[in-house]
Amino acid sequence: MDEHIADAISRPDLVRLTDRVFCVRFETMKVVSALAAVRRLLEQGRVRPGDTVLDSSSGIYAYALALACHRFGLGCYIVGSTTVDETLRVQLEVLGATLERMPPSGSLELDQNRRVRRVREILWRHPEYHWMRQYHDDIHYLGYRTVADHIVRELGAEGLTVVGGVGSGASTGALAVYLRQRSSDVRLVGVQPFGSVTFGSEHVADPDIIIAGIGSSIRFDNVVHGLYDTIHWTAFDAALSGSVELLRGHAVFAGLSSGAAYLVANWESSVDRNRAVLFIAADTGHRYTGSVFARHDEAHALESLAPREVLTRDELSRPWSRMEWNRRGPGPEPPD
Structure with a gap:
């Protein structure tokens, strides 16, 4: 069970x-990769229960990371694309995740770059947050x-x-x-x-x-x-x-x-x-x-x-x- x-x-x-x-x-x-990545971070002591993890997402990874954080007792902060719809927004809210949704953009490149820039701004203010780096860290292979x-x-x-x-x-x-x-x-x-x-x-x-x-x-x-x-x-x-x-x-x-x-x-x-x-x-x-x-x-x-x-x-x-x-x-x- x-x-x-x-x-x-x-x-x-x-x-x-x-x-x-x-x-x-x-x-x-992406629940597969988010669960395994968060589990490994906890095993390594790089994050601890109660800590907050952070990432950018166009939608699916946001839900996956929110579930993983709910599973292991972590805070979750998502810088979301405009493609995050209302159904997902409500689920994230109820799961306890923080969603900061970026304003509309006619360019995917502008949207992605702006989200990454916003993640870096948040990390500057909250260096204790852990950036999951779903696009860059091969820890997401594990699951x-x-x-x-x-x-x-x-x-x-x-x-x-x-x-x-x-x-x-x-x-x-x-x-x-x-x-x-x-x-x-x-x-x-x-x-x-x-x-x-x-x-x-x-x-x-x-x-x-x-x-x-x-x-x-x-x-x-x-x-x-x-x-x-x-x-x-x-x-x-x-x-x-x-x-x-x-x-x-x-x-x-x-x-x-x-x-x-x-x-x-x-x-x-x-x-x-x-x-x-x-x-x-x-x-x-x-x-x-x-x-x-x-x-x-x-x-x-x-x-x-x-x-x-x-x-x-x-x-x-x-x-x-x-x-x-x-x-x-x-x-x-x-x-x-």
């Missing part, structure tokens, strides 16, 4: 969608060891391709690290939105959205580029189609990044029919009811969509591009 709801939420569901495509579905994925163990028990690791949003690196990257300890035959496919700097698509704008949680307009230090075999970039419309088909075809109600991952997983399963493909559904679809699912009549059939295969990032174009990354670093493309 679990001692706290956070422990239950941290365990994902593993669902077979076809004979070779599988979904690891989370209610809120995914148990997820990898669960995947190995159910699927094994040999001949497995893992697909998911790159995000801060502490989900897909961490799973690859732990799964490759069991088998070297684990491929990692990262999903990015256009406009993200992480894998160099900032020169290709998506007028609709930069998909929260899988890309960024600022550098994330805990992304290890050399872990990734292949990168896909998806635009909003393509991700919407994946989300709608995931619900329509398999009754899995998941967010926009999950739809992008499902779209990519389907494609990767057609590229190599000898491998099992596991994709990450990081959260539920409730935040996207109006912006995505109410527009289900705009979704394209997945069989009508295909990525543009590119050799360099200069060739990237919407709505969907694919590039063999070959586990190299974040620098320029290798010479021909």
Whole structure:
């Protein structure tokens, strides 16, 4: 029996969608990393019960960190994006977390930079607070060891391709690290939105959205580029189609990044029919009811969509591009 709801939420569901495509579905994925990170900080004595931890969040990590703090008796201070909706705001308030929501901004880069600047101002006034640094500290990798163990028990690791949003690196990257300890035959496919700097698509704008949680307009230090075999970039419309088909075809109600991952997983399963493909559904679809699912009549059939295969990032174009990354670093493309 679990001692706290956070422990239950941290365990994902593993669902077979076809004979070779599988979904690891989370209610809120970042609870996994927040719980493990806070537990390790307490074990190391870097924070103590009653202390306050602080971070910036566009939404999901705020809820995860608030649950972890509730679980372990810590104060929680969140500098939140304008994307933090009223439902989440009320939950954070009742959980005892402090939310400081930034004013609206038309630029994701401005919003992210402004939140980080505000975090530094708070730390200057409260040096006793601990900054969780979800985008930079690899302590957030730790929680995914148990997820990898669960995947190995159910699927094994040999001949497995893992697909998911790159995000801060502490989900897909961490799973690859732990799964490759069991088998070297684990491929990692990262999903990015256009406009993200992480894998160099900032020169290709998506007028609709930069998909929260899988890309960024600022550098994330805990992304290890050399872990990734292949990168896909998806635009909003393509991700919407994946989300709608995931619900329509398999009754899995998941967010926009999950739809992008499902779209990519389907494609990767057609590229190599000898491998099992596991994709990450990081959260539920409730935040996207109006912006995505109410527009289900705009979704394209997945069989009508295909990525543009590119050799360099200069060739990237919407709505969907694919590039063999070959586990190299974040620098320029290798010479021909």
